[in-house]
Ligand SMILES: Cc1ncc(C[n+]2csc(CCOP(=O)(O)OP(=O)(O)O)c2C)c(N)n1
Ligand code: SF4
Ligand code: SF4
Ligand code: SF4
């Protein structure tokens with residue numbers, strides 16, 4: 305095990321030399337790249353990376369360019385998880401047989417797969433489940449923008465109730481998405497994963513702590529990263545951090561972790577809890593909820609968020 | 625760079641980030657010392673995406689590095705814990721750095737692309 309990178313404060317962190325490059329084609333203000341930068345900068349170990357088809361992959365590997373200064377592979381939509389699991393299994397085998405090149409000596413590479421919520425919650429789900437069942441030493445990061453952003457904003461099973469998407473449009477007869485968001489964090493914890501956590505890029509300290517904890521954990525680690533999408537959530541590109549703050553401070557995206565499938569710990573308690581209404585009101589995808597006929601949905605939203613927060617607190621207290 | 629046509633490419637492709645093997649991992653080599661390959665997007669330019677550009681005022685900056693961590697496009701240049709400027713080849717003009725800058729007045733502000741930085745600095749607002 306290599307030494308953990310020491311990151312005492314933001315000034316010290318800012319001396320990191322990024323292994324992710326600009327002039328990728330992600331939208332101005334995209335949170336995907338803020339998350340990726342925070343994660344990659346959390347370690348100085350060699351990186352082996354993969355990405356599923358989706359905004360991150362499509363925009364960082366545009367022929368003839370790559371935006372990655374580390375080993376990186378893309379195969380398909382559903383298999384960033386198995387691509388990285390394969391690399392990890394090969395690495396382990398070569399190590400056991402003493403066949404690793406001398407340049408690998410004393411190093412401990414980190415194997416990280418990235419996928420969007422479409423790739424994670426829906427299309428790549430069984431591949432991820434298999435990787436976690438087999439216990440690969442890898443980290444899977446879901447960039448959760450709650451929509452199939454790269455293909456123009458179709459709903460996924462991460463899309464929350466009331467969100468207007470191109471396949472769940474709001475209008476005269478519908479308030480938008482009708483299904484509640486799938487609880488992917490709990491599902492991955494139920495795999496018995498040694499470490500799963502929800503993170504958000506605005507809370508960078510919490511993010512770094514969890515990512516480093518994930519790196520130090522042996523076995524499959526799941527990270528659900530909230531990724532505010534200026535294009536599909538419909539807010540101005542300079543508001544990405546402000547929207548993320550609303551999400552974490554209204555507890556729509558509570559920050560917590562679960563160890564060994566059961567031990568739940570809340571890692572961020574907002575000093576001033578913000579009404580869910582403020583979070584919804586800041587985004588075009590929820591605009592229609594503020595019409596008189598749909599306003600009851602905002603109260604329902606608040607109740608769902610309150611109930612879930614209550615549930616998390618009880619589990620934390622009970623230690624199960 | 626000579627681009628190959630779709631029918632000239634082999635199925636599956638490898639792009640190199642650097643022209644030569646580096647002795648150290650990239651995380652230990654500052655961008656100015658990296659042997660970037662022409663296939664690295666670092667060599668590309670997206671400055672023409674901008675409508676507005678962030679202008680940096682060194683005199684007001686407290687080097688908190690909020691702009692560095694939240695810039696999606698690796699376009700805030702920080703060295704030795706100091707913010708030293710904006711990389712206008714890679715900055716897309718999103719304005720996040722300005723929004724997160726905590727000083728009063730801000731040390732980063734958006735100006736129209738056509739305005740010279742010196743002119744922008746001369747028009748800097750007073751403390752609110
Ligand atoms: C098997 C397969 N189905 C569908 C697609 C088309 N496709 C490409 S990107 C994309 C959306 C990705 O959404 P998500 O995983 O949420 O990532 P995001 O773009 O939102 O970051 C889709 C549907 C594909 N490439 N492969
Ligand atoms: S559509 Fe959303 S996720 Fe995709 S690049 Fe744009 S801001 Fe990022
Ligand atoms: S405007 Fe956006 S891309 Fe440009 S330096 Fe600021 S945060 Fe980075
Ligand atoms: S956010 Fe503002 S004060 Fe902080 S380092 Fe950047 S320019 Fe300086």
Ligand SMILES: [Mg+2]
Nearest residue numbers: 420421451453
């Ligand atoms: Mg998505």
